[in-house]
Amino acid sequence: MDIGIDSFAAILPDPATGRTPSAADRMADLLDEVETADRVGLDVFGIGEHHRAEFLDSAPAVILAAAAARTKTIRLTSAVTVLSAVDPVRTFQEFATIDLVSRGRAELVVGRGSFGEAFPLFGLDTRAYDDLFAEKLDLLLALRETTHPTWEGRFRPALTGQGVYPRPVQERLPVWLGVGGTPESFARAGLLGLPLMIAIIGGAFERFRPLVDLYREAGRRAGHDPASLKVGVHAMGFVGETDQAAGDAFFPGWAHLTATVGRERGWSPPSRAQFDAMAGPEGAFLVGSPQTVAAKMLQADQTLGGLSRMTFQMSTASLETAAMKRSIELLGLEVAPVVRAALNPKS
Template identity: 75%
Template sequence: MEIGIDSFAAFLPEMQDHTSAGAAQRMADLLAEIETADRVGLDSFGVGEHHRAEFLDASPAIILAAAAARTKTIRLNSAVTVLSAADPVRVFQDFATIDLISNGRAEIVAGRGSFIEAYPLFGFAREDYDALFAEKLGLLMQLREETHVTWQGRFRPALTGQDVYPRPVQDKLPIWLGVGGTPASFARAGTLGLPLMIAIIGGSFERFRPLVDLYYQAGEQAGHKREDLKISIHAMGFVGETDQEARDAFYPGWARVIKDIGRERGFPPPSRAQFDALCGPDGAFLVGSPETVRDKMIAADATMGGISRITFQMSTAALKTDLMQKSITLLGSKVAPAVRDDLKA
């Protein structure tokens, strides 16, 4: 199992005035956190894409390119690229460039996004939400196979044999399909033979097992080998010295973000009891001591029938960078080796 971190580049609580100085410092902290993740032996670091005031990840490829020049072994990916509102040619070029800078460590996680701001911002209609994604995903997959591309679609001007450069270091630039809980999305990933990144931001891991089975079933029916299909889990996670320390650190920022989103979407405000349940044995939050987090990761692997990668979404808590650095270090130095040893055994 690979173990990594995903970030949305959230602002720290004391910087909610969103001054340029605060934003610059947060970006510097994020790059330092990626360097730490690389140094302690974690496998991947992902940067999301949002177009909202509380996040700094509107251009994840640029952040990842900066990180590529400062790291050595960690794989770098989007988490996710909002492909429906992007130009697949530009996405491919951006990540091929990151692949060159990193010497073969770039990956794309393509998704539709859980927010809608990107659609009007870039001139797309929300009503075309799925059609946009299906068409652009098809083009993106063709771009990684062909240098001279002939293609025609509904939402983008046709390509009539143009050359698309640069080409990446990797023979086949990895493309993961990022999904939430829609069965059709799981089936699409399986049919296309793409690895699956599942965003599990609440509930339990067990609830997603039928959807994972659907993914494998669709993949095998489409002629893909089971061993070529793999899943990744993106979950809320944070490691502290003790369970109480981790929960007390993570809860305030998480509650603030969920409250703000809930106000927009009509959800009730979160409670500490709800949060503690999600951190408990049956919940999907990987928040706790190294031992607790290890045990939950091993249990999640068994529940899902094998997980290729688990990534921790820490930045929603908007913690100060010293706490983030400590958690990243604990994850890389204590949790990751224990999980790998247990799975080998």
């Protein structure tokens, strides 16, 4: 199982002082966090894509390129690229370039996105939400296979053999399909034989098992090798010295952001009791001591029938970088070895 971090480059007020750091300082801290993850042996670091005041990740490829120049072994991915709102040719070029800078460590997780700001920003019709994504995914996958694609669609000019450069170091740039809870998205990933990345930001892991089974069955019926049908999970997570310390560190930033988004979507204000339930044994938050988090990761792996990747969304902790880096260190040095040993006892 790959173990890593996903960040949305959140720029939130410090829960103790109310002070919001400068954007430049937060970006510097983020790159320090990626370096820390690389140093402690984590497998992957992802940068999301949002077009909102709370986040600095509107250009994830730029952040990942900066991280590529400062790291050695960690894989670098989007988390997710809002493919519906971008040009797949340009996206392929950007990530092929990151692959060159990193000497073969770039990946893409592509999805439709859970926020809608990108559509009006780039002049796109939200009524074509799924059609845009399906067409652009088709083109992106075609670009992996050939330098001179011949392709035609509804939403952008056709390609008639033009060269798309540069080409990546990796023979086929890895592309994962990022999904939420829509059955059609799980089935599409299986049909295409793409690895699946599930955003589980609440509830329980158990409720996703039927959707994972749907993905695997769709892939089997489409003739894909079961070994290629990888499943990953992106979950809220934070590792502290104790369960209480981890919860106290993570809750304020999570509550601030959840309340902000909730006001837009008509949610009830978040409570500490709600948070504690999701961080408890039955919930999907990977928040706690190294022992608690390792046990919960192994439980999720069993519940979902075997996972290839788990990534922690911990940037909503909204803490100073020293505390964030300590959490990353605990994940890499204390949690990951326990999980790897349990899943690969003979290695």
